[in-house]
Amino acid sequence: MGGSRAIMGNKKHIWQERKHILLLSAVALGLVVTGVLMNLYGEATKGQAHQRAIAEEIIRLHVIANSDSDEDQQLKLKVKETIVTYLRGEMKDAATVGEARQAIRDNLPEIEQIAREKMQEEGYNYDAEASLGESYFPVKEYGDMTFPAGNYEALRVKLGESRGRNWWCVMYPTLCFVDAAYETVPDSSKEKLKASLTEEDYDALLGKEGEVAYSFRIWEWLQEIWN
Numbered sequence: 001m002g003g004s005r006a007i008m009g010n011k012k013h014i015w016q017e018r019k020h021i022l023l024l025s026a027v028a029l030g031l032v033v034t035g036v037l038m039n040l041y042g043e044a045t046k047g048q049a050h051q052r053a054i055a056e057e058i059i060r061l062h063v064i065a066n067s068d069s070d071e072d073q074q075l076k077l078k079v080k081e082t083i084v085t086y087l088r089g090e091m092k093d094a095a096t097v098g099e100a101r102q103a104i105r106d107n108l109p110e111i112e113q114i115a116r117e118k119m120q121e122e123g124y125n126y127d128a129e130a131s132l133g134e135s136y137f138p139v140k141e142y143g144d145m146t147f148p149a150g151n152y153e154a155l156r157v158k159l160g161e162s163r164g165r166n167w168w169c170v171m172y173p174t175l176c177f178v179d180a181a182y183e184t185v186p187d188s189s190k191e192k193l194k195a196s197l198t199e200e201d202y203d204a205l206l207g208k209e210g211e212v213a214y215s216f217r218i219w220e221w222l223q224e225i226w227n
Helices: 002-055 070-090 097-106 108-121 187-194 199-205 212-226
Strands: 059-064 128-137 140-142 145-147 150-159 166-172
Touching: 002 150, 002 199, 059 070, 059 097, 059 128, 070 097, 070 108, 070 150, 070 166, 097 108, 097 128, 097 166, 108 128, 108 150, 140 166, 145 199, 187 199
Parallel strands: 059 150
Antiparallel strands: 059 166, 128 150, 140 145
């Protein structure tokens, strides 16, 4: 009888020790998970802050093709070349993003017209619609720069049914190039953007803050979850 009680007492003691170990393990795991989540949140917050600062100083150009056919995609590139060339002249004196915004707004009818004319010249009778407003963009790499996901002011030019892949660039400061051979953004163009941003935000674009692209993508991932 006494032996049975001793065995039962020993089992109870072992079970209590296991419960204690399990409790400590759960607490430790909770602390690890909390730390990981806090780190992810911190990285996402950093990416969000950079995105907002960058978005305040740039205007993007977004040209959407009629369809994904080879012909419509080639037409899209020809139209964007015409638009970029035209806007370079109209925005050459724009010293601030506000002045660039006004120049684009003043020229929306002309942008639509030159897009239509270019398409007609190429043998297409598509319509064109130009507008300036906020649009969501995923993380985009442009040359050796990484632009974080988020809302940006953009000149959107829709061609025809606008159901095809899009082409984009930064219209202000002028980072758009007619020559598609550019793989990196020239230093002269980077200087224009650098003058509009803080050193930290500019370095973030170039990935000089370590895993800045990682923080951008964490923020994009969290946005997808929340949506």
